Every structure is written in structure tokens, then in C-alpha cells.
Amino acid sequence: MANIHHEVTIGEQLQALVRLQAIDSKIDQITKLRGDLPEEIRDMEDEKVGLTTRLEKLEAEQKEQEAAIRQAGVDIKEAEMLIQRYEEQQLQVRNNREYDALTKEVEAQKQRITDNNAKIEELEAMGPEHAQVVEEARQRLADLDTQLDEKRGALSEVLSDTKHEVENLEKERDVAKTSVEARYLRAYERLRGRVRDGRAVVPLERGAAAGFAVPPQRQLEIRQRNRIIVCEHTGRIIVDGDLFRETMAEV
Secondary structure, eight states: OOOOOSOOOHHHHHHHHHHHHHHHHHHHHHHHHHHHHHHHHHHHHHHHHHHHHHHHHHHHHHHHHHHHHHHHHHHHHHHHHHHHHHHHHHTTOSSHHHHHHHHHHHHHHHHHHHHHHHHHHHHHHHHHHHHHHHHHHHHHHHHHHHHHHHHHHHHHHHHHHHHHHHHHHHHHHHHHHTTSOHHHHHHHHHHHHHSTTOOOEEEEBTTEETTEEOOHHHHHHHHHTOSOEEOTTTOOEEEEHHHHHHHHHHO
């Protein structure tokens, strides 16, 4: 709650509200300057986490493919050895039943060789494309690391450059608040949180405020500076244009 140390006139409160707005607008500009960088950094960090997970999966798949090719080669050699053994056994059989049984074994191993050769061909055909995807993911990760370092450095610099300015503005803000009654200060803070551009106090210029026309009688009351007048359309506090410009120039 604001502390009123002496009887503050409405005119002084209007001036204090404009000063508050000017200070808050400056803080908003600094916050916006900072705000873009943290958001970009968060987005890039999220992308890095997702890409790292994807790369791990791709590399695991690549290893599985290489292992599958090696195993297929082992299976082919084993099948060739079995074919040789079965063919040698065929020379020693005593009847057609044994011969036919060995023939089926030979055919089964030949099919095993055919299947594994097809498997190797398919996996090897996938290899270059898969390797390219892995390489692109690695390159993007490297780029992200470089960009993150740059963004973090830029953010650190902005924070360092604006730290004292924000601290001074916050002190000025605390002083300005002491000249505003609690009810008006609460209304101002609520408006600041509700309006998109953060402008809770706007000037009367050429019969309008924040894009809305102000009735002539209300314009007169605003220029007299002895009442807190709010816009019936937006709820913003309207102040005399001259008072607004004079006060803004002081901040």
C-alpha cells in the first residue's frame, strides 16, 4: 500500500501516475530486449534436447543395422558350411529317403543364403541415407551449441548493461508510488496487467485517447486535472496531453 506522507492533490497524483507509466514503459522496453533472448534460448535448448534424443536413437539404429549386416554375413557362411556338409553326406546315404532329407536341408540353407543376401542388400541400401540423416543431426547439434553460446553471451551482456538502469528505474518507481493513493495504484496495476501494450495511463490528444473519442465535457474535466478520469471503452486513465508530455520528458 502506498505511503502518503502529505496531502497529495489530484493533480500531483495524476503527475505521479504519468511518471509511473513512463518508468514502467522504460522497464518494459528493457524487459522486451531481455525477453526475446531467454525465449530464443529456451526454444533452442528444447530443440537440442529433442535432437539429442533423436540422434541417440538414430545412432542406435545405425549400430543395429551394422550388427544385422554382420550377423547376416555370419549366417551366410554358416549356411555355406552346412551345404557343403550335407552334400558330402549325400554321397554316403544308403537310400532315397535319406538323400531327399539332405536335399531339403541343402535347399533350406540355400534359401537362408538368399534371404540373408537380400537382407544385406536392403540394409546396405538404407545405409547412406541413414548416415546422412545422422550427419545432419550431428551438424545441427553443433550449430545449436554455437548459437546457444552466442545467445547466452548476448543475454549476459544485456543483463549486465541494463542491471543498474533497471535498479535506478525501480527506485524512481517506488518514489512515484508514494504520491498515489492505494486505490488508484491498485487500479493502475490491474490495468497494466490487463492491457496488451502495458499503457494504463494515456494522454488526451485531439479529442481522443488510445484511439477512442472522448466527449467534449469529459475533455474539459481532463484538462482541469482535478479528477481521475478513465476511458469508458478501455478503462485506461486519461490525462491532459500537456501534463503527459511534460511529465514524460522529466523521466
